Amino acid sequence: MTNETLIEKYFSKRLTTDESLEFQTLYDTNPSFKQEVDFLKAVKTVSETEDDAQFKKQLESYESEYSKQHKKTITKWIKPLITAAAIVLIVFSFNYLMTESFDEEKLFSTYFEPSKNVTSPIVRSTDNETTLNNAFISYSEADYKQAILLFKKAYQDSENSELLFYEANSLLALGDYKNAISKFEEHLKHSDLLTNRSHWYLALAYLKTKQHDKAKQELTLLINSSETFKKDDAISLLKKIE
Amino acid sequence: MEQHFVDALKNDDTKLIKVIYGDYRNEFIFFSKKYNIPEADSLDIYQEAFLAIRKHAISGKLKDVSSSFKTYLFGIGKHLIYNKLKEYSSKQSYDLLLHKVDADYEEITVDASEKLTKEQELLRHYFKQLGKSCQQMLTLSFYRGLTNDEIATLEGYENEAVVRSQKSRCLKTLKNLIKNPLK
Numbered sequence: 001m002t003n004e005t006l007i008e009k010y011f012s013k014r015l016t017t018d019e020s021l022e023f024q025t026l027y028d029t030n031p032s033f034k035q036e037v038d039f040l041k042a043v044k045t046v047s048e049t050e051d052d053a054q055f056k057k058q059l060e061s062y063e064s065e066y067s068k069q070h071k072k073t074i075t076k077w078i079k080p081l082i083t084a085a086a087i088v089l090i091v092f093s094f095n096y097l098m099t100e101s102f103d104e105e106k107l108f109s110t111y112f113e114p115s116k117n118v119t120s121p122i123v124r125s126t127d128n129e130t131t132l133n134n135a136f137i138s139y140s141e142a143d144y145k146q147a148i149l150l151f152k153k154a155y156q157d158s159e160n161s162e163l164l165f166y167e168a169n170s171l172l173a174l175g176d177y178k179n180a181i182s183k184f185e186e187h188l189k190h191s192d193l194l195t196n197r198s199h200w201y202l203a204l205a206y207l208k209t210k211q212h213d214k215a216k217q218e219l220t221l222l223i224n225s226s227e228t229f230k231k232d233d234a235i236s237l238l239k240k241i242e
Numbered sequence: 243m244e245q246h247f248v249d250a251l252k253n254d255d256t257k258l259i260k261v262i263y264g265d266y267r268n269e270f271i272f273f274s275k276k277y278n279i280p281e282a283d284s285l286d287i288y289q290e291a292f293l294a295i296r297k298h299a300i301s302g303k304l305k306d307v308s309s310s311f312k313t314y315l316f317g318i319g320k321h322l323i324y325n326k327l328k329e330y331s332s333k334q335s336y337d338l339l340l341h342k343v344d345a346d347y348e349e350i351t352v353d354a355s356e357k358l359t360k361e362q363e364l365l366r367h368y369f370k371q372l373g374k375s376c377q378q379m380l381t382l383s384f385y386r387g388l389t390n391d392e393i394a395t396l397e398g399y400e401n402e403a404v405v406r407s408q409k410s411r412c413l414k415t416l417k418n419l420i421k422n423p424l425k
Contacts, residue, residue: 004406012387043416044384046366049358051381052293058256059289062263125400129407138373146373 003033007040108208111237114139114169115197119162131157135166144170161190165198172205181205196227200234212241243304247311251299263292266312270319273347277323287326291319294352300386309348317350324349368419376412383409 006023009015015023026033122136135150151167154160168183184202188195203218219238223231250258267288274284295315298304307314358366369377382388382396390402390409399405 008383008389011384012389012392014389040384042362042365043369043380043413045358046362046369047377047381047385049355049362049366050369050377051385052297052355055293055296056289058259059263059292062260063285063289066267124398125404138375141373141375143373143375 003036007037010037011040011044104207104210107237107240108204111233112172112201112204114142114144114173115165115194115201117166118194119160119166130154132163135163139166139170142173144174148174161187161192162194164190165192165194168198169201172201177205177209181209196222196225197229199225199227200230203234203237207237207241216241243307243309243314244311248299248304251296262311266315270316273316273319274323277327279323279326283326284323287319287322290322291315294318294322298352313347314350316347318352320347320349321351365420368416371419372412372416375408376415379405379409379412380416 001019001022003026006015006019006026009019010023027037028034117136117140120132120136122140123133124137131150132154135147135154138144138147138150147170148167151163151170155163155167164183164187168180168187171177171180171183181202184198184205187198188202199218199222203215203222206212206215206218216238219234222234223238246258247262249255250262270288270291271281271284274287275281279287292315295304295311295318298314304314309317369380372380378397379393382393383390388396390405393399393405394402397405399408
């Protein structure tokens with residue numbers, strides 16, 4: 001049995017009595033084996049700590065939902081008061097509301113979802129260890145930081161301009177609006193199957209950064225193009241921000 | 243014990259976990275009030291108890307437990323409440339009789355989690371720099387103790403060889419990060 005298999009069985013607690021003995025002998029007599037096992041034991045401890053921390057966060061998120069609900073119930077009695085105040089506010093700020101009656105944050109989160117991979121189907125196999133394949137694996141797993149690095153490299157290698165589109169999408173998903181905007185603009189300089197789709201995402205990035213005129217311009221460009229992707233959404237979004 | 247609850251904790255079934263968490267939350271706050279635990283502390287304790295029962299589910303400790311999930315959860319909670327009372331008592335005197343309030347739930351002791359050593363803290367720092375998929379791969383392999391075959395099935399890899407190569411790549415990346423930290 002290889003040392004690798006022995007180690008795998010050790011961590012999955014499946015060593016037979018004989019294998020346990022073999023493992024222990026190796027551990028006591030082979031310094032490099034011992035070093036590797038000790039390292040992996042530390043990885044085990046660390047991944048457990050990290051896993052616990054993630055789970056704790058998950059539980060805390062439930063609690064924040066409960067506290068929101070709690071707030072809702074205790075503030076029930078002031079609802080009529082708020083309604084009255086809101087009416088007064090609406091009357092006084094009618095003109096302002098006419099021009100600024102939408103919430104960029106909300107619109108962005110309603111309309112934005114990172115583009116699907118329509119360029120290169122993922123192949124999970126040892127035979128396909130290319131940067132491009134790995135980039136799309138990271139992208140599909142929402143590991144956008146890693147995806148950005150890999151898309152950059154894959155673009156350098158292949159100069160396939162569609163990759164700029166996915167890199168920009170990753171930046172947008174991470175909330176790096178400034179760099180997402182410049183990456184989409186860079187993509188728009190190229191002409192490929194996804195070029196017109198960049199107008200949609202660029203419009204969302206502009207909207208999020210309160211550059212309304214530019215957002216409208218991008219939406220209009222998309223609507224007037226031959227691209228059918230997100231056309232209906234673009235029309236409805238444009239109505240909302242006009 | 244309800245096997246589907248144990249499976250939910252083991253397999254990160256977030257939907258069901260949220261339901262279970264909500265089902266016993268208020269009752270636990272009420273339960274800890276009997277020990278004069280303030281609500282803010284009792285929520286912390288409830289979460290700790292939940293974390294502990296999940297660890298027991300993952301490690302396989304719940305396999306032979308015959309009590310219900312709730313009894314076990316509250317048993318752990320009771321243990322943590324006692325610890326909290328001891329903590330309070332170091333600050334001010336408290337009524338020892340509080341220890342005898344509720345006989346419905348048998349106390350279940352849990353190991354206090356050990357603090358990471360300095361080296362482990364450093365390793366954790368680099369571990370967090372790995373991509374999500376690598377973190378998941380190493381967690382499943384070493385903490386959860388899944389075999390390569392099991393990981394392939396769970397995560398949809400083509401076969402165990404793909405898992406093996408992905409795992410070795412993740413470990414290599416981690417070792418490289420330690421040798422050449424990102425600036």
